[in-house]
Amino acid sequence: MNEIVEKKVWWQDAPAIKEFEVKAPWIAEKHQAGQFVVLKVSENGERIPLTVSDKDVKKGTINILFQEVGATTMTLGRLSKGDKILDLTGPLGKPTHIEKFGTVVCIGGGIGVAPVHPIAQAFKAAGNKVISILGARTKGILIYEERMRKTSDEVRITTDDGSYGRHGFVTDELKAMIESGMKIDLVVTIGPAIMMKMVCKVTEPYKIHTYASLNTIMLDGTGMCGACRVTVGGKTKFVCVDGPEFDGHQVNFDEMMARLRQYLDEEKLAREICQKNTCGVR
Numbered sequence: 600m601n602e603i604v605e606k607k608v609w610w611q612d613a614p615a616i617k618e619f620e621v622k623a624p625w626i627a628e629k630h631q632a633g634q635f636v637v638l639k640v641s642e643n644g645e646r647i648p649l650t651v652s653d654k655d656v657k658k659g660t661i662n663i664l665f666q667e668v669g670a671t672t673m674t675l676g677r678l679s680k681g682d683k684i685l686d687l688t689g690p691l692g693k694p695t696h697i698e699k700f701g702t703v704v705c706i707g708g709g710i711g712v713a714p715v716h717p718i719a720q721a722f723k724a725a726g727n728k729v730i731s732i733l734g735a736r737t738k739g740i741l742i743y744e745e746r747m748r749k750t751s752d753e754v755r756i757t758t759d760d761g762s763y764g765r766h767g768f769v770t771d772e773l774k775a776m777i778e779s780g781m782k783i784d785l786v787v788t789i790g791p792a793i794m795m796k797m798v799c800k801v802t803e804p805y806k807i808h809t810y811a812s813l814n815t816i817m818l819d820g821t822g823m824c825g826a827c828r829v830t831v832g833g834k835t836k837f838v839c840v841d842g843p844e845f846d847g848h849q850v851n852f853d854e855m856m857a858r859l860r861q862y863l864d865e866e867k868l869a870r871e872i873c874q875k876n877t878c879g880v881r
């Protein structure tokens with residue numbers, strides 16, 4: 600059982616965005632950039648993966664930031680400071696391959712900005728110039744801007760509605776940077792699958808190596824169930840143990856997106872039940 604020591608509500612309207620700081624000394628100590636945890640909120644609930652977005656090794660805490668998109672994240676969001684998360688396993692997944700590449704562009708879309716944060720920190724610590732592109736639908740739901748400014752040499756922002764930064768998508772900013780002649784040695788992208796696919800389409804003709812951190816459906820998180828199967832370079836890979844990061848130019852995003860949609864009816868039903876009752880919490 601892991602205690603929630605802080606709770607922050609980033610965005611109240613549905614789907615809400617919330618962040619917990621959770622007591623997990625062992626995970627805080629062992630965690631490396633790019634890794635995630637798998638958690639369970641209630642005895643009969645499902646297991647879901649969430650990325651460690653920050654940590655404080657001295658306090659023995661990790662941060663998880665999540666959007667309430669369905670039954671489990673909504674149930675999780677009902678927990679308060681002082682409550683305990685039933686099961687929390689991690690750190691899971693392979694850490695990001697960090698070395699000095701030169702200029703690294705870290706792209707986070709929506710809540711994908713949070714998982715990109717420790718990766719940007721690690722690339723900066725390894726001596727890279729880090730340029731971050733943060734994308735949001737609108738200014739109010741932009742998360743982690745302050746943290747990303749601390750860890751990046753430069754931060755560029757895009758909003759779909761033009762309320763802050765460039766009016767457009769992260770790919771518009773990336774394209775402009777490449778077309779201006781900027782030398783980019785590596786791109787890292789985390790966000791909705793369609794955004795990562797489009798980022799990879801932008802970088803591929805320029806042969807800019809691109810890491811995409813995949814967010815497939817996961818159950819056990821240890822390579823046994825096959826739920827997180829993806830095709831990368833024509834080969835089957837399990838995101839939980841072979842990833843979550845892969846060479847984005849090799850990922851079959853269309854197959855991945857189809858697999859992400861395979862339980863929509865069940866997820867809708869679970870969400871409706873959850874909205875009517877307490878989903879096993881309180």
Ligand code: FAD
Pocket residue numbers: 635645646647648649650651664665666667668669670671672673710713714813814815816817818843859860863866867870
């Ligand atoms: P549901 O209504 O059950 O599902 C909503 C959508 O989420 C589904 O259509 C499906 O596409 C996806 N999904 C459903 N079940 C799972 C599952 N067991 N595992 C993964 N995806 C699922 N989200 C965050 O908000 N913050 C994060 O830091 C974050 N990190 C992630 C890291 C990894 C490695 C992966 C694989 C996913 C991450 N996600 C993160 C996505 C998060 O796990 C899903 O949003 C969550 O599982 C949805 O569960 P739900 O019951 O609330 O919604």
Ligand code: FES
Pocket residue numbers: 816817818819820821822823824825826827828837838839840
């Ligand atoms: Fe089961 Fe990856 S989540 S194999």
Ligand code: MG
Pocket residue numbers: 645669670671866869
């Ligand atoms: Mg669910």
